[in-house]
Amino acid sequence: MYKAFKLSYDSLENDSIRECLLCCALWPEDYEINTFDQLIPCWIGCSIIHEFNVINEAFAKGCSHLESLMAASLLEECIPKGRPLHWYGPCVKMNDVIRDMALLMVSGLEGNKRKWIVKAGIGLSDLPRQEEWQEAERASFMMNKITSLPEYEANFTSSKLSMLILCQNEGLKIIPSSLFASIPRLTYLDLNRCRIRELSMEICSLNELQYLDLSSNLITSLPAEFGCLSKLEYLFLKNNKIMTVPYGTISNLSMLKWLDATTEWWWDELKCFKGRHQLSVRIYIKATTDNIEQLNMLPNVSVWELHLDGKNISELPNYDLGTPQWGCRVSDNLESLNIRSIRLDRLVLATGMDGESSFGCLKKLNFFALEILEEISLNRVLTLQPS
CATH class of the missing domain: 1.10.10 (Arc Repressor Mutant, subunit A)
Incomplete structure (x- = not known):
């Protein structure tokens, strides 16, 4: 076989x-x-x-x-x-x-x-003994029942480990700072869907880290030292409780290529972003005219997926998606547009007719809780009219 x-x-x-x-x-x-x-x-x-x-x-x-x-x-x-x-x-x-x-x-x-260690989805309540994965290059402990990690001794170092996956251990609340010191070569860390509330400043010791997934946790703030992750390229922060971040926490990540965030703080950090690469973002924002226009003003930023939420908003923007507010920075590389809880009866999607917005890459257009929407038109041609 x-x-x-x-x-x-x-x-x-x-x-x-x-x-x-x-x-x-x-x-x-x-x-x-x-x-x-x-x-x-x-x-x-x-x-x-x-x-x-x-x-x-x-x-x-x-x-x-x-x-x-x-x-x-x-x-x-x-x-x-x-x-x-x-x-x-x-x-x-x-x-x-x-x-x-x-x-x-x-x-x-x-x-x-x-050498990889893969013990995924097998009901583990504790990590294997350190000796079992000290020589591993990659380790996957995803989808288990791990609720805590041991404090690692100062002399324990996993010098070869480049990938550590702990996602969907939904009882895991704390990552001991000693773990970061023990895995200096780590480039990939997945902590998605745990119950982590905060990160210690020792995360900045991961000098080689390129990929970090912290989605769907209970994190309320990021340490200022976070901005020292000089090689970080991919950062996922959506579905947390982060309201503010220290200045420079994101904008100082000069190698960042992809940011995925549910944010209230996005404008202050992204307007100062001066990375070496064009930054692709998947972003969740309130559906206001100001927010949409601010996206168009961001230098070196490309919107890949956009989620607009109109809940509790009284003044709504013009949802003719061919108007200048939907300019090229928002529309040219946008693949997915999600619109939720907006009280509008007509939506117009224009693809490059006015030279401002193109939506040429758009593949997904999703609507949620649009209770009074009656029609959608593409390039002024009616495409949907519920009976």
Whole structure:
């Protein structure tokens, strides 16, 4: 069986696609992996996909790799169980046998130089002993029942560990500061959907960190030292309770390429951002005219996904999306527009007719709780009129 898998694996077009396949084994057995929210961001964070100007290009390359893996029957597309496809998005699964073969390749056995520790979704309440993963390059402990991490001794160092995944351990509230000191080579840290309330200033000791996912926690503030993560390229902060951040916390991240945030503080930080790359953002903002126009004023920022929330707003902007307020900084690379709780009866979407907004990349237009919406038109042509 291993030889048959190895033959299919070796027949893939290039090393990047082969590495993409191995990454799928980081998830639990028989797990439906969301391609846009989980899998492709993982490939980007691992630097498998790294040469791009805006995040749209990275996702296009990721979709191409997915097609190659599915064409080789090494991944299968699936419909998420009990979750509407239109809001959860497409998923893929890895056959259990293929996953076992992939894990064998990265287990340190069979003369392989690499070593991964994957104990995902198996009900762990504690991390394995330090000795078990001290020599690992990647470690995935996602979707377990871990509620606390031990304090690490000063002489414990995992000098090879570049990836640590602890996401969806929903009882994990505290990350001990000693952990950061023990993993100096870490480039990828996923703490999504835990119950973390704060980060210690020692996080700045992760000098090599490039990918950090803190989404869906209970974090209320970021330490000022956060801005010292000089190599950070991908930062996910959405669904936290952050209201303000110290000046320079985000704007000083000169290597940042992608920011995902539910924010009240976005304007002050992003208007001062002077990164080396154009920053792609997935951003959640109040649906006011000022907020939309401010997005157009941000230098070196490209909006990739925009969520507008009109709840508790009395003065609403003009939702003719061809007007100047929807200028090129907002519209040119926008792939997903989500509009929620806005009292409007007509929405006009214009694609480049006036030279201001193009929406040429728009793939998803989602509406939530628009109780009085009666019609939508595209380039002034009526496309939807409920009876």
